[in-house]
Amino acid sequence: MAIHQKLPPNLSSLTVVVAYALALAGGCGHNVLADYRPLVNAGMSSTGIEQLKKLDTSDSEMTQLVSVKRAGVTDYTCVTLVSTAREHHHPFTSADAVSSLAHAGFGEPQILQIARLDKLDTISGDAVTLRLFGLSDPTVQTLLQRRLRDQPTLSTPEIARLKNTGLTENEILQRIDRGMDDDQAEKEVRARETARNHYGTGFVRIRGRRR
Numbered sequence: 664m665a666i667h668q669k670l671p672p673n674l675s676s677l678t679v680v681v682a683y684a685l686a687l688a689g690g691c692g693h694n695v696l697a698d699y700r701p702l703v704n705a706g707m708s709s710t711g712i713e714q715l716k717k718l719d720t721s722d723s724e725m726t727q728l729v730s731v732k733r734a735g736v737t738d739y740t741c742v743t744l745v746s747t748a749r750e751h752h753h754p755f756t757s758a759d760a761v762s763s764l765a766h767a768g769f770g771e772p773q774i775l776q777i778a779r780l781d782k783l784d785t786i787s788g789d790a791v792t793l794r795l796f797g798l799s800d801p802t803v804q805t806l807l808q809r810r811l812r813d814q815p816t817l818s819t820p821e822i823a824r825l826k827n828t829g830l831t832e833n834e835i836l837q838r839i840d841r842g843m844d845d846d847q848a849e850k851e852v853r854a855r856e857t858a859r860n861h862y863g864t865g866f867v868r869i870r871g872r873r874r
Contacts, residue, residue, distance in 0.1 A: 697722055705729045711738035718745050727758035734762035740771045744778055751781045760787035767791040777811065786810055789819045796823050802832045809839070821848040828855040 699712050702725055707715075715725070728741050748755040760783040764774050769790065777783050777790075789810065793803045796819075809816040817825075817839055825835050825848055838848070 697725065699725065701725065701729050702732065705732035707732060707741070708738050711742055714738075714742045715745060718742070718749060720745055721754060724748075724755045727755055730758040731761050731765075734765040736761065736765055736774075737771060740775060743775055747775070747778045747781075757783040757787075760784050763787055763791050767794045769794075773807075780811055782811065792819050793822070796826065798822075798826075798832060802836065805836060806839075815839075815842060815844070817843060817848055818845050821845050821852070824848070824852045828852055828859065830855075 697716075697720065699707075699715070702712060702715070705728075707728070715728075720728070724745060728745070731741055731744070744757070744761065745755045748757075757778070761774055761778075764777070764783075764787050765771075767790070774783075777786055786807070790803070790807050793806055798806075806816060806822070817835075822835060825838070826832070828851075830838075838851075843851075
């Protein structure tokens with residue numbers, strides 16, 4: 664004959680609640696205790712919130728996304744940034760890189776292209792700096808694509824120095840296409856700076872009459 668032991672009503676209810684919470688947290692894999700209100704306040708839609716829940720977005724990632732939303736990035740890109748980070752087996756931690764790119768005028772498709780290659784933190788600084796140097800959009804895009812494809816490219820400081828010596832953007836790109844490296848660029852910079860510093864400094868010796 665089986666003996667059924669009755670649990671106190673309050674303990675029984677608590678057990679059910681705890682079991683349900685554990686089932687949600689462990690079985691479904693969702694961060695059930697996450698507070699999504701900061702994202703809602705930053706402008707994230709309910710649809711975006713639901714998609715982030717399915718990705719089990721952590722509290723630290725939501726803090727990152729709040730910064731991204733404040734930079735004017737759309738819900739779609741925010742969700743895609745998190746899902747892309749999952750594909751690379753790490754959390755999304757590149758809010759500063761994304762915000763810098765967005766503020767520098769880079770479009771969201773290009774930001775996502777960089778994210779899909781897992782190069783947000785390694786390339787964003789150079790990309791923003793190239794734009795701040797005043798290079799045209801086509802030149803910036805060409806240089807950025809070379810970096811994304813891991814093609815040999817001059818470093819950003821050397822590009823800036825060549826430009827400051829008077830080379831046009833096309834001339835700089837031609838040198839990059841020919842395989843110029845930083846050492847060769849440095850030599851040309853010095854040669855051009857020396858030529859510029861000595862330009863117009865020649866003098867004509869005037870001879871006077873001897874008494």
